[in-house]
Amino acid sequence: MKSNKLMIKFMERMIQLFRATCRDTGPLISEMMDHTLPLGKRLRVRFHLAICDVCGFYKKQLETVRALARKLGGEEGPTQKEAVLSENAKSKIKDSLKQLD
Amino acid sequence: MAEPLNSDLWVDQYGDMLYRYTLVRVKDPDAAEEIVQVTLLAALQAQHSFQGRSSEKSWLFGILKHKILDHFRDLKTQRTYEVTTEDGPDPLENAYLSDGHWANIPKNWDTDPLKAAENLELVEALSRCLDKLSDKLRNIFVLKEVQGLASDEICKEMKIQPTNLWVILHRARNQLRKCLETNYWDTKQ
Structure with a gap:
């Protein structure tokens, strides 16, 4: 019977949704940050996150890494205040600019 | 053409800022220095196109971003991105x-x-x-x-x-x- 087969296929899909492990979910959590996942994968992640706090921690860690990287990339980047051009480099650049005149 | 004093001032005023921004991205101090130099040279050459629409600083950062991308583009010919x-x-x-x-x-x-x-x-x-x-x-x-x-x-x-x-x-x-x-x-x- 065709409808029976379809029903079985549907049930298998549903079982797959709920059976996702942390190992299945981790890479998808990262991939989700880069593009929209197909619906099936998206649901697997959502179902898994609903029952797994630890993967939620993992997701938050990756989101924190992203937020920190963005901050680091700002024009007023807060880090490496001690990093400055050496006097040598500065005069080299000044000379090369003057050669343009 | 630019006053020599002008370009000296640029280096003093923006050099370190541009350098730090670059260093976060490219890690290698020599490469970062070079990118700052190339950026300021390009800025000097394109001075006439700077109409004061933005601040001088954000104009320079705009040029810098392009030069940083050029740097990464050049790298791709040198290496493969397969993970090992x-x-x-x-x-x-x-x-x-x-x-x-x-x-x-x-x-x-x-x-x-x-x-x-x-x-x-x-x-x-x-x-x-x-x-x-x-x-x-x-x-x-x-x-x-x-x-x-x-x-x-x-x-x-x-x-x-x-x-x-x-x-x-x-x-x-x-x-x-x-x-x-x-x-x-x-x-x-």
């Missing part, structure tokens, strides 16, 4: 038990990501962790998360496949979160 064992542990190997659960459970950092970004100590920690990544992982992660390029742009510019991009980013993020856990969160307890 040199790029640190595979996030799927040994990270999980045979039943699919975590072998080392990620800790609850218990922070809002945006609030965490206001914590300069943490941002500094990330900066140090970033320098521990392999060049391959660092470059791609920087383009994506520090420079803020879209995934498809990175694939186009660096000539890599989307699946390869996700593998690289996943590996980089995983190493960074572990590094932060060891070097920041664990020291706060």
Whole structure:
């Protein structure tokens, strides 16, 4: 019977949704940050996150890494205040600019 | 043409700022110096096109961003972006038990990501962790998360496949979160 087969296929899909492990979910959590996942994968992640706090921690860690990287990339980047051009480099650049005149 | 004094002032006023911005991205001080120089040269040549629509500073940063991207574009001819064992542990190997659960459970950092970004100590920690990544992982992660390029742009510019991009980013993020856990969160307890 065709409808029976379809029903079985549907049930298998549903079982797959709920059976996702942390190992299945981790890479998808990262991939989700880069593009929209197909619906099936998206649901697997959502179902898994609903029952797994630890993967939620993992997701938050990756989101924190992203937020920190963005901050680091700002024009007023807060880090490496001690990093400055050496006097040598500065005069080299000044000379090369003057050669343009 | 520019007054010589003008270009000297640029170097004094913006040099360090541009240099720091570049160093976060390219890591190598010599390359960063060169990029700043190329940027200021290009700016000087294009002076007439600067109409004061934006501030001089953001105009210079605009040029700098292009020059940094040029730098990364040049790199792609020198290396392949296939991940190897040199790029640190595979996030799927040994990270999980045979039943699919975590072998080392990620800790609850218990922070809002945006609030965490206001914590300069943490941002500094990330900066140090970033320098521990392999060049391959660092470059791609920087383009994506520090420079803020879209995934498809990175694939186009660096000539890599989307699946390869996700593998690289996943590996980089995983190493960074572990590094932060060891070097920041664990020291706060």
